[in-house]
Amino acid sequence: MSDTNTVNTLERLANLLRIHSIQSTQEANSGHPTSCSSMAEITSVLFFNVMRYDPKDPRNPAADRFVLSKGHCAPILYAAWAEAGAFPVSDLTNLRKINSDLEGHPTPRLNFVDVATGSLGQGLGFACGMAYAGKYFDQSDYRVYCVLGDGECSEGSVWESFAFGSFYKLDNLCAIIDVNRLGQSDPAPLQHDMETYRKRVDAFGWHPIVVNGQDVTQLLAAFKEASETKDKPTCILAKTFKGSGLKGIENELDWHGKPLGDKANEIIAHLRELVNEKTLVRPQISKITAKVAEIKKDKEIKLSSPPNYDGKKEVATRLAHGTALEKLGKGCEYVIALDGDTKNSTYSIKFRDALPKRFIECYIAEQNMVQVAIGVASRQRYITFVHTFACFLLRAADQVRMGGISFTRTKYVGSHAGVSIGEDGPSQMALEDFAFFRTIPNIVCFYPSDAVSAERAVELAANYDGAVYIRTSRPNFPILYKNDEVFEIGKAKIVVESSNDVCTIVAGGVTLHEAMKAAEKLKGVGKAVRIIDLFTIKPIDRDTILKSVNATHNRLVVVEDHYPEGGLGEAVMGALAGQTNVKVIHLAVKEVPRSGKPAELLSKYGIDAEHIANAVEKLV
Amino acid sequence: DALPKRFIECYIAEQNMVQVAIGVASRQRYITFVHTFACFLLRAADQVRMGGISFTRTKYVGSHAGVSIGEDGPSQMALEDFAFFRTIPNIVCFYPSDAVSAERAVELAANYDGAVYIRTSRPNFPILYKNDEVFEIGKAKIVVESSNDVCTIVAGGVTLHEAMKAAEKLKGVGKAVRIIDLFTIKPIDRDTILKSVNATHNRLVVVEDHYPEGGLGEAVMGALAGQTNVKVIHLAVKEVPRSGKPAELLSKYGIDAEHIANAVEKLV
Numbered sequence: 046m047s048d049t050n051t052v053n054t055l056e057r058l059a060n061l062l063r064i065h066s067i068q069s070t071q072e073a074n075s076g077h078p079t080s081c082s083s084m085a086e087i088t089s090v091l092f093f094n095v096m097r098y099d100p101k102d103p104r105n106p107a108a109d110r111f112v113l114s115k116g117h118c119a120p121i122l123y124a125a126w127a128e129a130g131a132f133p134v135s136d137l138t139n140l141r142k143i144n145s146d147l148e149g150h151p152t153p154r155l156n157f158v159d160v161a162t163g164s165l166g167q168g169l170g171f172a173c174g175m176a177y178a179g180k181y182f183d184q185s186d187y188r189v190y191c192v193l194g195d196g197e198c199s200e201g202s203v204w205e206s207f208a209f210g211s212f213y214k215l216d217n218l219c220a221i222i223d224v225n226r227l228g229q230s231d232p233a234p235l236q237h238d239m240e241t242y243r244k245r246v247d248a249f250g251w252h253p254i255v256v257n258g259q260d261v262t263q264l265l266a267a268f269k270e271a272s273e274t275k276d277k278p279t280c281i282l283a284k285t286f287k288g289s290g291l292k293g294i295e296n297e298l299d300w301h302g303k304p305l306g307d308k309a310n311e312i313i314a315h316l317r318e319l320v321n322e323k324t325l326v327r328p329q330i331s332k333i334t335a336k337v338a339e340i341k342k343d344k345e346i347k348l349s350s351p352p353n354y355d356g357k358k359e360v361a362t363r364l365a366h367g368t369a370l371e372k373l374g375k376g377c378e379y380v381i382a383l384d385g386d387t388k389n390s391t392y393s394i395k396f397r398d399a400l401p402k403r404f405i406e407c408y409i410a411e412q413n414m415v416q417v418a419i420g421v422a423s424r425q426r427y428i429t430f431v432h433t434f435a436c437f438l439l440r441a442a443d444q445v446r447m448g449g450i451s452f453t454r455t456k457y458v459g460s461h462a463g464v465s466i467g468e469d470g471p472s473q474m475a476l477e478d479f480a481f482f483r484t485i486p487n488i489v490c491f492y493p494s495d496a497v498s499a500e501r502a503v504e505l506a507a508n509y510d511g512a513v514y515i516r517t518s519r520p521n522f523p524i525l526y527k528n529d530e531v532f533e534i535g536k537a538k539i540v541v542e543s544s545n546d547v548c549t550i551v552a553g554g555v556t557l558h559e560a561m562k563a564a565e566k567l568k569g570v571g572k573a574v575r576i577i578d579l580f581t582i583k584p585i586d587r588d589t590i591l592k593s594v595n596a597t598h599n600r601l602v603v604v605e606d607h608y609p610e611g612g613l614g615e616a617v618m619g620a621l622a623g624q625t626n627v628k629v630i631h632l633a634v635k636e637v638p639r640s641g642k643p644a645e646l647l648s649k650y651g652i653d654a655e656h657i658a659n660a661v662e663k664l665v
Numbered sequence: 666d667a668l669p670k671r672f673i674e675c676y677i678a679e680q681n682m683v684q685v686a687i688g689v690a691s692r693q694r695y696i697t698f699v700h701t702f703a704c705f706l707l708r709a710a711d712q713v714r715m716g717g718i719s720f721t722r723t724k725y726v727g728s729h730a731g732v733s734i735g736e737d738g739p740s741q742m743a744l745e746d747f748a749f750f751r752t753i754p755n756i757v758c759f760y761p762s763d764a765v766s767a768e769r770a771v772e773l774a775a776n777y778d779g780a781v782y783i784r785t786s787r788p789n790f791p792i793l794y795k796n797d798e799v800f801e802i803g804k805a806k807i808v809v810e811s812s813n814d815v816c817t818i819v820a821g822g823v824t825l826h827e828a829m830k831a832a833e834k835l836k837g838v839g840k841a842v843r844i845i846d847l848f849t850i851k852p853i854d855r856d857t858i859l860k861s862v863n864a865t866h867n868r869l870v871v872v873e874d875h876y877p878e879g880g881l882g883e884a885v886m887g888a889l890a891g892q893t894n895v896k897v898i899h900l901a902v903k904e905v906p907r908s909g910k911p912a913e914l915l916s917k918y919g920i921d922a923e924h925i926a927n928a929v930e931k932l933v
Contacts, residue, residue: 075736116740141736143909143917149738154907163740164705165677199676200708234676442710442749450739450905471718477752481710483878484745486905583878609887610751610851611879618890619883622897629890637718637754 051094054328055261058128059089060319063290065124067313069140069147070304076140076149079288079300081121083225083258084192087283090264091190091221092125097331100129103157106424107335109187110175112160114168115194115223116150117302123147126157129330153451159423161450164443166200169193169220170413173206174420176218176278177405178427182381186335188272192221195235195242196228202444204249205413210278211250212408218278219271220251223258225287229301239284246280258283259290290316340379340426346507349375352500352528359521362554363460365496366517367392369503370430374400377428380507381421383407384432385414391432391460391517415441418455419448428454428507435459435475435516442481448512449485456506456513457482463606463634464650465555466519470640475516480611482514483583489534490583491515492553492613495525498580501532509534518554520643525557525578537586539593541576548600548661549593551577551617556604556632559647562654567661574661582613587620594627600664604632604652630660683709687721696722696775703727703743703784710749716780717753724774724781725750731874731902732918733823734787738908743784748879750782751851757802758851759783760821760881763793766848769800777802786822788911793825793846805854807861809844816868816929817861819845819885824872824900827915830922835929842929850881855888862895868932872900872920898928 063078063085070076091111098108103126113122120140127134139145146154150163160171172191179187197203210218226236235241239255246253252274256263264283271279287301288294291312294305305312349372354360374380374396383405388394397404405421407414411433418429431438438445438459448455462475482490489509493499499517506513525540532538540557541564552560560576567574575593579585594601601621605613614631621627634650647653673689675682679701686697699706706713706727716723730743750758757777761767767785774781793808800806808825809832820828828844835842843861847853862869869889873881882899889895902918915921 073736141738141908143907143913145908148908149736150740150908152739152907161740163738164708196677199678201678201680228677231674436714437711439714440711443705443708446704446707446745447740452905472715477714477749480748480752480879481745484748484876486876486903608752608754611748611883615879615883615887618886619877619899621890622886622899623895626894627891631887631890635754637720 052261054326055089055093057320057325058093059085060290060316061128061322062088062121062124064313064316064320065137066120067305067309069120069137071309072138073141074304076120076304077117077302078120078305079291079294080115081118082291083285083287083289084118084121084223085290086259086261086264087192087221087223088121088125090261090268092129093328093330094265095268096190097333099333100126100131100330103131104424105333106337106426107185107187107333110159110189112168112172112191113151113162114191115165115197116162119149119151122151131157160419161447164447165194165197166202167416167444167447169203169206170416171420172218173209173215174417175423176215177213177417178421179217180215182427183337185337189218190221192223195222195224195226195233198222199234202412202416205410206416207249207251209407209413209417214276215278216275219268220278220280222280222282223285224282225285227287227298227301237284239282242282246282250277252277252279253282254279255282258285343377346377346504348372348500348504352497354496354524354528357524359523360496361519361521362493362496362499363517363519364392365499366458366503366515367395369500371395371399373503373507374403377507379427380430381405381427382430382432383414383418385409385411385437387433391458393432411437411440412444415444415448419451419453422453422455425454430456430458432458434461434473435478436473439478439481445485453512454510456515458515458517460517460519462516462518462554464638464646465606465643467643467646468640471638474638476608476634477611478516479582479607483611483616485512488512488514488583489581492579492582494554494557494578495522497524497526497528497530498532505532505534516554520555522558532580534581535584535586537580537589538578539575539589540578541574543573546573546575546597547665548602549575549577549597550602550604550657551579551590551613552604553579553613555606555647556652559652559654560604560657563657563661566654566658572661572665579613582616585616585620590617590620591624599627601627601629602632602657602660602664603629604657606652607633609633609635628664630664632656632660679705679708680712683712683716686723687716687719690721690723693722698724698726700726702729702741703746704741706746707749713753721780722778724783726783726785728785728787730784730786730822732906732914733874733911735911735914736908739906742906744876744902745879746784747850747875751879751884753780756780756782756851757849760847760850762822762825762846763790765792765794765796765798766800773800773802784822788823790826800848802849803852803854805848805857806846807843807857808846809842811841814841814843814865815933816870817843817845817865818870818872818925819847819858819881820872821847821881823874823915824920827920827922828872828925831925831929834922834926840929840933847881850884853884853888858885858888859892867895869895869897870900870925870928870932871897872925874920875901877901877903896932898932900924900928
């Protein structure tokens with residue numbers, strides 16, 4: 046619909062959004078008005094013509110979604126929602142203030158923001174997740190729009206998302222790259238070479254449309270073309286100018302992230318004339334036409350059947366996890382699983398085989414996998430479980446970090462913990478995963494040491510209203526618990542205990558079983574020890590540890606298949622800080638390990654039964 | 666600007682930047698220093714991890730530490746960087762608290778035969794040290810000291826300066842405190858901390874512009890494990906922070922001078 050009235054209105058709205066971007070950043074004395082200006086027409090067209098949504102009900106699950114991947118343009122995003130009627134325009138002057146949710150970069154503290162952005166290159170992946178859910182899970186007509194900057198297209202994660210979008214034929218997804226030529230400190234590598242952008246997008250299987258990004262008519266036509274393009278997503282390549290519409294600043298380097306200062310008034314005055322607000326008739330926001338089925342949420346999500354390890358001797362926790370995940374999927378229809386081409390190692394393949402429509406193969410692209418999971422989980426319709434080797438989850442550390450800022454409920458499952466994996470060697474061993482995952486505010490970190498607890502970890506994870514990390518192991522472990530054992534977040538289990546224990550050992554996974562072997566050795570020389578299976582490293586069961594340490598002559602050995610920093614040892618010592626007279630020995634992997642048989646490695650790195658027993662002897 | 670032929674602009678692609686740095690540094694002809702915001706270095710966590718397995722001598726420099734950056738908000742704040750970087754075997758982690766020590770950190774980093782992480786900050790800090798002050802890896806500095814200190818405070822970066830302001834407040838109510846600038850978080854100067862804690866009635870406040878896990882607090886508590894009778898209060902950022910003025914954020918998240926002084930009062 047390109048009649049002159051519509052076009053004229055949208056142009057004027059674009060300038061109005063420019064004014065708000067300048068004024069709010071001026072008031073805050075920080076922010077990115079020039080980056081906002083280049084995307085003013087894009088924003089105007091999307092918010093006041095193309096997108097179907099309800100400003101009074103921004104989280105409506107049937108509405109079109111918008112992701113601002115170039116999150117530093119928060120001011121224009123806020124301006125658009127304000128002008129659409131989501132909140133008073135006067136609130137825009139509270140940008141970046143401590144008592145306002147209009148933060149410097151968007152976070153879902155705002156009800157019109159689904160995912161936090163600001164770390165570049167992640168938004169398209171979030172949008173892919175939303176689009177995948179829309180097309181395959183919700184099977185609805187809503188569309189997903191994502192605006193990226195050109196500088197951020199240097200991020201590899203962006204291209205992981207491009208590959209994913211075309212592979213899964215996400216034709217309900219439209220990306221817009223705001224090619225304004227200038228990055229923060231230098232021009233972006235391709236500057237205005239629109240042909241190379243077009244070729245790259247085309248090569249990745251998307252439908253490219255090159256437009257003058259300041260031209261409303263061309264943008265309207267492009268979005269219409271996108272909506273009619275089937276079987277492949279569209280990427281609009283908008284040639285723009287940083288600071289467009291801002292006299293004297295347009296297309297100049299050195300204006301990134303700077304309020305306009307003493308140039309503001311003159312520029313605003315000029316823009317006001319163009320807007321002529323007195324005669325501006327705001328268009329109706331397009332109404333939501335898509336439908337989504339209501340998802341009936343379970344009060345309590347349960348595994349379809351309880352753990353059953355009768356007659357089983359030894360089972361790996363990674364396998365038990367796969368078993369549980371399948372049972373979880375059968376017990377709850379809104380659980381989704383993802384994997385990065387490791388599903389036959391992480392055992393998410395069991396879920397895939399049983400419930401293929403709810404499994405997303407993300408291939409060897411962990412950053413995008415996490416981004417997609419966070420996108421699928423947004424608006425809290427689905428619960429996502431992400432799987433790969435624990436060490437490869439660190440490939441997506443920044444995405445997990447941003448997920449924390451989004452308060453995502455995504456669950457991260459990392460297999461192949463520590464040196465206990467054996468011959469594959471250190472590149473495949475996670476020895477720093479707890480150090481990182483523990484830092485995510487409010488995350489729960491599970492470290493199940495047998496199959497029964499591994500299954501319950503999955504169930505507890507699904508019910509926890511926040512992010513979760515589960516560390517699973519490769520080797521087979523003896524079954525420790527009865528099938529009907531009850532587990533709780535933050536509650537450790539004492540697996541070996543007597544009335545004359547001389548020392549407490551805290552361990553997890555492979556080291557828990559090594560500790561039990563050590564206990565046998567020590568029994569032989571008349572020493573009894575108490576062994577604690579933490580189950581959750583965060584929150585940590587301080588009470589149980591403290592009570593046990595106090596009852597065992599204040600002697601404590603903590604042993605972990607992890608580097609010394611940030612894992613079980615530091616978590617325990619942190620929990621016990623301020624306790625008097627505790628004698629601790631901390632066993633961990635203290636150097637870069639190597640390939641070898643698991644048992645040889647456990648010994649070489651000082652975390653096997655022999656070393657544990659020696660540590661106890663030393664303390665006693 | 667000074668040495669353009671020796672600068673590689675890697676654009677917004679941190680994984681590749683670290684990969685390129687490790688490649689340039691291989692066969693030990695060149696020493697590489699990688700730079701971005703500390704939180705964006707985590708985008709290359711797996712590359713840094715593999716760099717550790719390669720025994721690379723690459724030096725990683727992360728700026729914009731913590732909530733002290735202010736209005737840009739949490740997406741730009743590094744609050745978990747030490748937790749990750751400390752895990753790299755044999756890495757040296759510097760946290761300079763003033764300009765003099767920041768310069769020496771770079772020099773020490775270049776001479777260290779291994780990987781290094783340097784955490785730099787955005788706000789202006791007072792100069793703490795004389796121009797000719799000597800610094801060593803693993804050696805902390807005591808920046809405030811007297812013969813009747815009632816408590817030790819361990820801090821770094823912005824919190825070191827907040828601790829010094831707290832010391833002024835506490836002086837006003839007749840309480841003297843000892844303040845330690847760790848300089849290197851890894852290796853940590855256990856001896857200096859222990860000596861100081863023992864000389865200050867076994868009272869210790871650790872305060873950091875970092876989440877509670879894996880940073881200064883856990884490093885210190887780990888170093889002191891097994892010591893008897895140490896009473897510790899650990900101040901850190903305990904939730905996802907938000908945008909605001911730096912001073913407001915330091916206060917809101919409990920790591921400013923006022924909260925440090927209160928913690929000392931509580932212990933005493």
